[in-house]
Structure formats: structure tokens, C-alpha cells
Amino acid sequence: MIRVENLFKSFRSKPVHKGVSLEVQEGEIYTIIGGSGTGKSVLLKQIVGLIRPDQGEIYVDDKRLTTLSEEELQDVQKMIGYVFQESALFDSLTIGENVAFGLRNLSDTKEPKITEIVREKLALVGLSGVEKLKPAQLSGGMKKRVGIARAMAMNPKILLYDEPTTGLDPVMSDVISNLILEVKKHSGSTAIVVTHDMKAAYEISSRICMLYEGKVLEAGTPSQIRFSNNPIVQQFISGSSEGPIPVPTIDLV
Numbered sequence: 341m342i343r344v345e346n347l348f349k350s351f352r353s354k355p356v357h358k359g360v361s362l363e364v365q366e367g368e369i370y371t372i373i374g375g376s377g378t379g380k381s382v383l384l385k386q387i388v389g390l391i392r393p394d395q396g397e398i399y400v401d402d403k404r405l406t407t408l409s410e411e412e413l414q415d416v417q418k419m420i421g422y423v424f425q426e427s428a429l430f431d432s433l434t435i436g437e438n439v440a441f442g443l444r445n446l447s448d449t450k451e452p453k454i455t456e457i458v459r460e461k462l463a464l465v466g467l468s469g470v471e472k473l474k475p476a477q478l479s480g481g482m483k484k485r486v487g488i489a490r491a492m493a494m495n496p497k498i499l500l501y502d503e504p505t506t507g508l509d510p511v512m513s514d515v516i517s518n519l520i521l522e523v524k525k526h527s528g529s530t531a532i533v534v535t536h537d538m539k540a541a542y543e544i545s546s547r548i549c550m551l552y553e554g555k556v557l558e559a560g561t562p563s564q565i566r567f568s569n570n571p572i573v574q575q576f577i578s579g580s581s582e583g584p585i586p587v588p589t590i591d592l593v
């Protein structure tokens with residue numbers, strides 16, 4: 341469903357991706373882990389066509405993104421629900437209008453149906469009745485959940501979740517993890533999840549891949565990752581500051 345081939349991306353000559361390749365099968369929940377700044381969000385943005393790669397190819401549902409016209413790219417984007425790391429809600433719109441945005445602007449769904457879908461998706465993320473509020477009136481975790489409801493509103497074939505449980509309390513994190521699993525089961529959709537939440541990653545993933553120094557360091561089933569022999573993978577998943585991964589030194593004077 342999604343194929344990334346030998347992707348290179350730099351920002352002002354600073355390399356982020358140095359040959360990333362991965363393949364996500366239809367119906368999978370594919371989780372990407374990796375240190376802060378390793379390019380997880382930039383990878384999702386390239387998959388959805390918001391950032392162009394310097395080199396390499398991305399295929400979504402067999403369409404080669406680099407060769408598509410604006411219009412063809414928009415058709416691919418309509419198949420994808422994107423949960424942004426920073427929620428990215430429109431501040432001037434109400435929560436209901438935010439969730440309805442894609443349905444109103446990119447589909448021919450009619451009004452009473454839109455209201456019903458908005459209510460249903462907000463209920464799924466535990467936020468019934470907030471339609472009339474503005475984003476500024478919600479907590480960070482609530483905004484995150486509105487972002488998830490918005491991404492699900494068009495029943496997309498592919499869902500990209502950028503840290504869907506970050507900033508949520510442990511119970512709500514579990515609710516969202518279960519929701520990601522349920523949505524996959526019901527609609528057969530394909531998902532890529534970027535997360536630092538290893539508990540969620542083990543529970544929901546078909547496969548997990550770790551990005552490190554611009555490449556995929558290791559990819560495998562949750563248990564293959566959990567019991568990996570690679571000391572970098574082990575240090576990362578156990579969350580230790582001791583090991584091969586360079587960390588800032590603390591030198592108080």
C-alpha cells in the first residue's frame with residue numbers, strides 16, 4: 341500500500357534521510373520509532389506529499405508521488421487521514437467545523453450527514469458535545485483527540501498518526517490505541533503510527549521499524565524488536581541514557 345524507496349532528504353545541507361526504504365502492506369499497522377529529530381514527521385509529510393524528497397521514490401497505492409500532477413496528488417491525499425503531531429487545528433473554526441473540514445471541502449457529503457459523522461467521530465475519541473467550542477478552549481490532549489477525529493472523518497484508506505498518544509493521560513492513551521486497532525479492524529485501513537509510547541507500539545503494531553542516523557536501522561514484528569540483539573535498538577526501547585546512542589553530557593558547574 342505504501343512503498344518508500346531509498347529516500348534522501350536534507351534541509352539546508354543538513355541530511356535527515358540518507359536512504360530510507362520501507363514497505364507497508366495493506367491492512368497493517370506499521371509503527372515508526374526513533375529519536376527526536378531523526379525525521380519521523382518529515383517522513384510522514386513526504387508520504388502525504390506535503391514535503392518533496394530530494395531523491396528516492398514514494399508509492400502510495402501504486403501511484404508514484406513524484407510523477408503526479410497537483411490534481412492527481414490531491415486524489416491520493418483524499419485517501420489519507422493525517423493526525424499531525426501538533427494537532428494543527430484551524431484556530432478560527434469551531435471543533436465541529438474542524439472535524440467537518442474535509443467532508444465539506446473535499447467530498448459531496450450533505451449537511452445532516454456531516455453533522456452526524458462529526459458527532460460520531462468526536463464520540464469515538466471521548467469528546468461528545470464539544471462541537472461549538474474553539475480549539476483555544478481545549479487542553480493539548482483534547483486537541484490531539486480532535487485531530488484524530490478529523491483524520492477519521494472521511495473514512496480514509498490510509499491513516500498516518502504522528503504521536504497520537506503523546507500528551508494524553510495513560511487511560512486515554514489506551515483508549516486511543518484501542519481506537520486505532522478498532523478502526524483498522526472495521527475498515528481494513530492501513531496505518532502508519534509514529535510513537536514514543538512503546539507499550540502502545542507493542543500492543544497495536546503489525547511491524548515496528550526504528551529510524552536511526554537517516555536510515556531504517558531495524559524493522560520487524562513487535563517481538564523481534566523487543567528481543568533485538570542490536571544494542572542501539574535495545575537502548576532506545578528500554579529508554580536508557582547509557583549505551584551507544586549519543587546523548588548530551590550533563591556537566592553542571
Ligand SMILES: Nc1ncnc2c1ncn2[C@@H]1O[C@H](COP(=O)(O)OP(=O)(O)OP(=O)(O)O)[C@@H](O)[C@H]1O
Pocket residue numbers: 351356374375376377378379380381382383425
Ligand atoms: N520544514 C523544515 N525546514 C527545515 N528543517 C526541518 C523542517 N522540518 C523538519 N526539519 C528538520 O528535520 C529534522 C527531522 O525533523 P522531524 O520533525 O521529522 O523529527 P522527528 O523524528 O519527528 O522528531 P520528534 O520525535 O521530536 O517529533 C530536524 O532536524 C528538523 O529540524
Ligand SMILES: [Mg+2]
Pocket residue numbers: 380381382425502
Ligand atoms: Mg515528529
